[in-house]
Amino acid sequence: MYAVLLRDYRTQYRDPVRFSRGEPVTLGARDTEWPEFIWATDAAGRSGWVHERYLDGDRGTVAAARDYTARELDADAGERVRLIEEAGGWWWAENDRGAQGWLPARDLSMEQERGDA
Structure with missing residues (x-):
């Protein structure tokens, strides 16, 4: 996701x-x-x-x-990240450079999966 x-x-x-x-x-x-x-x-x-x-x-x-x-991920508006695990309103995510860390779900817009209606 x-x-x-x-x-x-x-x-x-x-x-x-x-x-x-x-x-x-x-x-x-x-x-x-x-x-x-x-x-x-x-x-x-x-x-x-x-x-x-x-x-x-x-x-x-x-x-x-x-x-x-508790490492957080520095990220910029518009940046796309891969979501790995959710915990209490935060997502463990990975950016295109392979860096991983936590991001608040309220700052994310979920992308629709390919093949979903």
Whole structure:
């Protein structure tokens, strides 16, 4: 599935939280705008928002349920991206240069699949 950016999007966190499955992650508060996301700090001290599906719990220090990075994708209005996975109103996407990262769904216009009516 593909989408086109409706507006420019720029990374908010230059050194985002990231971890591998099974690693400890310390959790903070839930986001009020994106309630499926929890503020988390990885073992290296990097913090950021993590979708709850990547965690084995929602309080204290928990194990990572899956590999994860909060890396966002810098993209320009009109740019076409391939959508890989959706989580709580965000898409893991890939641009034409092969760079991957998260983009907010509200900034994307979904393209109709070939062969769809």
